[in-house]
Amino acid sequence: MKRTIENLGMAALRRIDPETAHGLALRAVHTPLAHLPGPVTSDRLRTKVASLTMPNPVGLAAGFDKNATAIAPLSRAGFGWIEVGAATPVAQPGNPRPRLFRLPEDGAAINRFGFNNDGMDAIAHRLSKRPKGVPVGLNLGANKDSANRAEDFAKVLVHCAPHIDFATVNVSSPNTERLRDLQGPMALAALLDGVMQVRGSIPVFLKIAPDLSDQDLADIAKVAQDALISAIIATNTTLDRSGLRSAHAQEKGGLSGAPLFEKSTRVLAKLHALTDIPLIGVGGVSSAEDAYAKICAGASAVQLYTGLVYGGLGLAADIARGLDVLLEQDGHASVADAVGTKTQSWL
Numbered sequence: 001m002k003r004t005i006e007n008l009g010m011a012a013l014r015r016i017d018p019e020t021a022h023g024l025a026l027r028a029v030h031t032p033l034a035h036l037p038g039p040v041t042s043d044r045l046r047t048k049v050a051s052l053t054m055p056n057p058v059g060l061a062a063g064f065d066k067n068a069t070a071i072a073p074l075s076r077a078g079f080g081w082i083e084v085g086a087a088t089p090v091a092q093p094g095n096p097r098p099r100l101f102r103l104p105e106d107g108a109a110i111n112r113f114g115f116n117n118d119g120m121d122a123i124a125h126r127l128s129k130r131p132k133g134v135p136v137g138l139n140l141g142a143n144k145d146s147a148n149r150a151e152d153f154a155k156v157l158v159h160c161a162p163h164i165d166f167a168t169v170n171v172s173s174p175n176t177e178r179l180r181d182l183q184g185p186m187a188l189a190a191l192l193d194g195v196m197q198v199r200g201s202i203p204v205f206l207k208i209a210p211d212l213s214d215q216d217l218a219d220i221a222k223v224a225q226d227a228l229i230s231a232i233i234a235t236n237t238t239l240d241r242s243g244l245r246s247a248h249a250q251e252k253g254g255l256s257g258a259p260l261f262e263k264s265t266r267v268l269a270k271l272h273a274l275t276d277i278p279l280i281g282v283g284g285v286s287s288a289e290d291a292y293a294k295i296c297a298g299a300s301a302v303q304l305y306t307g308l309v310y311g312g313l314g315l316a317a318d319i320a321r322g323l324d325v326l327l328e329q330d331g332h333a334s335v336a337d338a339v340g341t342k343t344q345s346w347l
Contacts, residue, residue, distance in 0.1 A: 018100040018109070018309075025313075026065065029073040035313055036076040039134075040320040044327050047080065047335045049278050049300045050203040050230035052135045052165055056080035056320040057301035057335050058291060061282055062139035062168065062207075063111075064305050067118045068126040075133045078317025083303065084123070085139030086170050089155045091119030092143055095175065099253070102309065103246035107286065108260070109306045111237070112175045112253030115141045120159045127163035137166035139207070140195075144176055150191040154198050161202050169195055172209035172236035174254045180209055185219040192227035203230035210235035210263045210283065214270065221274040233280040233303070234271055235264040257306035260284045265297050269346030272298025286311055288322025295323075295335060296342035 016024075028034055041055035048054070059081040060074060068084040075082065094116025101110045117123065123138070130136055140156045142149035157167050169192065171182040182191055195204055206229045208220055224232055237254025244259060261284025268281050278301075281294030286307035294302045307315055323335075332338045 017098070018102050019097060022100065026070050029070050029077070029313065034073055034077075036073055037078050037314070037317045038076050040078045040317045041080070042324050044332070044334055045080070045320060045324050047301055049280070050166065052081065052203065054080035054135060054301065056323070057295070058316050058320045058323070059083060059280070059301055059303040060316070061303035061305040062086055062170070063113075064308065066116065068123045068130070071126070071130040071136060075131055075136075077313050078320055079134060080320065081135040081137070081301070083137045083139055083168060084127075085117065085168075086115050086141030086173070087117055087120045087123045087138055087156050087160065088115055088141045088143045089120050089146075089152050089159075090143055091122070092116060101248035101251045101253075103244060103248055103257070104310075105245045106249070106257065106259050107310060108244070108246070108255055108257030109309060110248060110251045110253045110255050112251075114144065114175045115173065117141070120156045124160045124163060127160060130163065135165040137168060137205070138164045139168045139170050141170055141173075142176065142179065149179070149182065150187075150194050153191065154194045157195060157202070158198050161200060164202065166203040166205060166230070167195075167199070168205040168207050168233060170207045170236070172207050174209070174237060174239055183208060183212070183216065183220060185223050188220065189223045189227065192223065192229065196227055205229065205231045205233050205280065207233040207236055208267075210238045210260065210267050211240065212267065217267065217270050218274060221271060221277070224277055225275055229277060231278040231280055231300070232271060232275070233282055234268045235260075235283050238263060256283070257309075258284045258286065261290060265294060266346050268294060268299055269297040269343045272340050272343050273347065285319070286315070288319045288326055291319050291323050292326045292338070293342075295338050296340070297346045298340045298343050300336070300339055
């Protein structure tokens with residue numbers, strides 16, 4: 001019944017401005033009408049990535065709950081783990097609106113938010129009150145006007161570390177000028193060294209872009225290995241606009257959703273062939289089959305965000321349950337058994 005109500009609510013939200021609709025959706029998860037089935041797990045679905053134990057491998061990607069305002073209800077929505085943020089040292093408004101666009105004919109979205117967030121003080125305060133349960137991590141960002149962006153990442157991590165289970169270094173957003181330059185091997189090594197020096201026991205993940213050459217990926221894999229990164233998240237949004245049909249296809253910003261699936265999964269498979277670092281598959285996940293394909297390509301866990309725009313919050317639990325069935329059908333006793341079993345088909 002609640003899933004039906006949610007679907008009706010989603011249809012109504014799609015009639016209004018996307019960013020306004022997103023804000024309303026975040027508030028709606030605090031109401032009794034929200035579809036919150038609680039933990040979705042099984043012996044087959046339980047997953048371990050780095051030191052994180054997850055009831056299932058289906059995670060919420062950063063950007064959905066930028067300011068950590070909805071962690072408690074989201075923890076009951078069927079996700080096996082949650083990433084909030086990105087957080088920057090100082091609050092910033094981001095880019096001018098409109099900055100979020102639906103591409104319904106493509107099952108996609110384009111955003112150019114520019115790390116709008118309430119800043120690390122407010123976000124740390126909310127994180128300090130989060131419930132125990134599924135692992136919660138924070139996407140680290142840098143202020144647009146920062147004189148030292150690498151220092152910003154370390155500053156946010158130090159401030160928020162007592163309240164998180166992992167942190168993600170985000171050098172792959174296309175919406176902050178020159179941020180992606182930090183993916184170069186020398187700049188990335190220096191950045192990660194500064195973060196790793198202050199991390200304590202917090203696992204640090206690295207989120208990369210899909211628009212990288214094979215040499216770029218090889219360089220990143222080596223730097224990440226040398227820095228003792230706990231996982232690589234592949235991938236963030238793309239600047240590629242190939243094959244899009246929707247009216248907003250040429251808006252500036254990062255493209256997410258279904259058109260990103262193949263590109264991001266190929267990057268994932270290439271990384272799996274390059275490194276033993278655990279990988280997180282992101283980009284175009286909107287079904288159990290999508291999640292399973294990412295796992296078979298080399299992902300130890302997956303994340304989604306844009307799929308929720310079209311499938312609703314109940315999609316997370318649906319994907320987890322469907323993934324359990326797919327694993328069983330192929331004779332896998334665990335998610336780990338399936339990781340990388342079909343990498344070659346993506347190379």
